[in-house]
Amino acid sequence: MYTMQRILILGATSRIARFVAYEFAKEGAKLYLAGRDTEELQRTAEDISIRFQTPVYTSFFEVLDFQNHGAFLCGVLDELGGLDGVVLVLGHLGDQDEAKHNPEVARYLIDTNFVGPTFILTLLADYLEQQGSGFIAGISSVAGDRGRQSNYVYGASKGALSLFLQGLRNRLQKTGVKVTTVKLGFVDTRMTFGKKKLFFLASPERIGTAIHGAIGKGYDVVYLPFIWFPIMLFIKAIPEKLFKKLKL
Numbered sequence: 641m642y643t644m645q646r647i648l649i650l651g652a653t654s655r656i657a658r659f660v661a662y663e664f665a666k667e668g669a670k671l672y673l674a675g676r677d678t679e680e681l682q683r684t685a686e687d688i689s690i691r692f693q694t695p696v697y698t699s700f701f702e703v704l705d706f707q708n709h710g711a712f713l714c715g716v717l718d719e720l721g722g723l724d725g726v727v728l729v730l731g732h733l734g735d736q737d738e739a740k741h742n743p744e745v746a747r748y749l750i751d752t753n754f755v756g757p758t759f760i761l762t763l764l765a766d767y768l769e770q771q772g773s774g775f776i777a778g779i780s781s782v783a784g785d786r787g788r789q790s791n792y793v794y795g796a797s798k799g800a801l802s803l804f805l806q807g808l809r810n811r812l813q814k815t816g817v818k819v820t821t822v823k824l825g826f827v828d829t830r831m832t833f834g835k836k837k838l839f840f841l842a843s844p845e846r847i848g849t850a851i852h853g854a855i856g857k858g859y860d861v862v863y864l865p866f867i868w869f870p871i872m873l874f875i876k877a878i879p880e881k882l883f884k885k886l887k888l
């Protein structure tokens with residue numbers, strides 16, 4: 641069990657992130673909420689500090705501004721007085737049909753979901769490694785487990801993130817720093833609003849609580865909701881010769 645006292649959440653305007661934050665705040669953790677919509681972050685921070693009587697800091701964070709990541713991290717460490725864990729929630733789905741034909745749209749997705757997270761997580765991993773304790777949790781997707789015609793650009797970006805987190809876990813396993821990969825199925829958020837055929841759609845509250853639980857238990861990889869674990873086992877087992885003919 642970790643002492644989760646000073647927690648950074650990246651992409652804190654996500655509804656999933658909000659419920660993760662609630663769970664840490666219930667334990668009396670000091671929170672640092674980072675994202676692009678500073679007004680929304682401020683409202684969330686006030687809500688959490690009133691509900692749970694815990695200090696909550698906020699700051700602007702754009703994952704694509706690589707050159708500012710170092711200064712951003714210094715600010716986090718100053719305000720929190722150190723760091724015990726980070727939850728990287730941020731991500732972008734975008735228009736998958738556009739991403740298939742417009743390389744700039746595809747690059748934006750890869751940069752947001754993989755290149756930017758790689759940049760900030762590399763800085764964070766070095767800090768936590770030197771400290772010899774803490775955790776990194778990254779929110780990935782079941783879409784990253786196998787490339788499908790409907791969303792392979794997003795899937796590739798999330799698959800790359802999953803692979804990065806897997807390697808990081810391997811690198812840090814003897815240092816006292818835990819790395820958790822969270823592979824989400826469909827969750828009822830802004831990202832999925834208005835989309836059809838979302839089976840096993842989960843609420844952000846249920847998922848946020850489960851993410852916090854998985855971090856607390858020190859899981860390496862977790863599928864949420866759990867039903868996606870057997871589903872993806874099955875999907876990954878389909879031979880490529882057959883899989884490429886399926887309309888998925």
Ligand SMILES: NC(=O)c1ccc[n+]([C@@H]2O[C@H](COP(=O)([O-])OP(=O)(O)OC[C@H]3O[C@@H](n4cnc5c(N)ncnc54)[C@H](OP(=O)(O)O)[C@@H]3O)[C@@H](O)[C@H]2O)c1
Pocket residue numbers: 650651652653654655656657675676677701702703704729730731732733752779780781782824825826827828829830831832
């Ligand atoms: N919903 C699902 O079904 C589902 C399924 C699998 C995985 N996921 C993953 O779950 C995570 C949370 O997503 P969500 O469903 O809660 O969607 P969401 O409400 O759209 O949240 C996405 C978050 O990422 C932030 N973000 C996007 N681009 C950014 C950038 N360039 N720099 C900094 N922050 C950026 C957004 O900030 P702004 O408020 O500034 O836009 C927002 O806080 C994402 O990683 C997503 O890929 C979701």
